[in-house]
Amino acid sequence: MAKRVVATAFGQPVxxxxxxxxxxxxxxxxQVVVATRASALNPIDVKTISGxxxxxxxxxxxxxxxxxxxxxxxxxxxxxxxxxxxxVIGDEVVVYRADGGLSTDILANGxxxxxxxxxxxxxxAAGLLLVGVTAADAIxxxxxxxxxxxxxHGGAGAVGTxxxxxxxxxxxxxxxxAAASNHEYLRGLGAVPVTYGEGLLExxxxxxxxxxxxxxxxxxxxxAIDVSVAIVADPKRVVSIAAFGRGSDAVLVNGSTPQSxxxxxxxxxxxxxxxxxxxxxxxxxxxxxLDDAATALTELATAHPRGKLILHP
Numbered sequence: 001m002a003k004r005v006v007a008t009a010f011g012q013p014v015x016x017x018x019x020x021x022x023x024x025x026x027x028x029x030x031q032v033v034v035a036t037r038a039s040a041l042n043p044i045d046v047k048t049i050s051g052x053x054x055x056x057x058x059x060x061x062x063x064x065x066x067x068x069x070x071x072x073x074x075x076x077x078x079x080x081x082x083x084x085x086x087x088v089i090g091d092e093v094v095v096y097r098a099d100g101g102l103s104t105d106i107l108a109n110g111x112x113x114x115x116x117x118x119x120x121x122x123x124x125a126a127g128l129l130l131v132g133v134t135a136a137d138a139i140x141x142x143x144x145x146x147x148x149x150x151x152x153h154g155g156a157g158a159v160g161t162x163x164x165x166x167x168x169x170x171x172x173x174x175x176x177x178a179a180a181s182n183h184e185y186l187r188g189l190g191a192v193p194v195t196y197g198e199g200l201l202e203x204x205x206x207x208x209x210x211x212x213x214x215x216x217x218x219x220x221x222x223x224a225i226d227v228s229v230a231i232v233a234d235p236k237r238v239v240s241i242a243a244f245g246r247g248s249d250a251v252l253v254n255g256s257t258p259q260s261x262x263x264x265x266x267x268x269x270x271x272x273x274x275x276x277x278x279x280x281x282x283x284x285x286x287x288x289x290l291d292d293a294a295t296a297l298t299e300l301a302t303a304h305p306r307g308k309l310i311l312h313p
Contacts, residue, residue, distance in 0.1 A: 005018075175208055
């Protein structure tokens with residue numbers, strides 16, 4: 001038997017999230033089953049559970065979770081991974097995008113399975129790719145290079161921290177917004193921190209006297225977009241992953257366009273390699289048992305520690 005986290009209705013996680021016993025999956029042609037070592041939570045999980053992403057009751061129960069890492073336990077005929085290599089039992093892998101990633105045993109198409117570098121811990125591997133490809137897509141869309149000074153809104157968030165590191169790796173200067181309690185952390189990543197809130201535009205101008213050439217918004221607030229539009233000369237270089245109500249003011253990236261999908265696929269091998277080599281860091285904020293998924297998802301929806309929340313089977 002296996003276990004899977006599901007939402008039985010739309011609402012608050014504490015009210016609708018359950019852990020169900022299910023038959024251990026059996027892979028068909030081109031599929032594999034991965035015995036999970038770690039699964040990651042993301043804000044989209046809470047949005048899915050609450051009905052923000054659609055509340056059609058015909059979809060219920062909904063298996064929750066988009067990313068996980070583990071060990072291949074069974075393989076269907078002709079299953080190959082994202083790099084086109086045959087998958088064998090015992091391979092350490094990352095599953096993204098997973099369908100029901102908050103499970104002890106995940107059924108996945110081989111092409112959604114990526115080789116996990118040996119030196120990359122399962123917790124980090126599980127939580128890296130959703131935020132990593134989102135950040136990489138934003139960086140590519142904004143065309144960040146070594147000549148840029150980049151303003152990143154939400155620098156202490158999971159996507160923001162990756163965007164900071166990817167921008168700095170390209171040689172860019174980075175200014176990042178965050179609460180004062182996270183400023184020292186951002187300095188450690190190589191960014192110049194500024195506090196969001198009233199007066200943000202002036203604080204950014206003081207931090208970047210030679211100007212800001214691009215902005216990446218990970219929070220979706222009017223403040224983030226207004227300041228970005230005011231300080232970046234080229235509107236095509238104001239990029240947001242969250243300001244869906246401000247689409248006329250920012251280039252929105254959500255993985256839906258062919259170019260965005262290409263950017264994300266191409267980023268995966270480099271993200272995994274850089275994380276394994278220590279060139280890219282992902283902070284794990286807290287871990288929970290899979291059986292405590294409702295508690296973990298409730299915490300994710302409110303104030304929670306910096307870093308990814310991870311479930312262990």
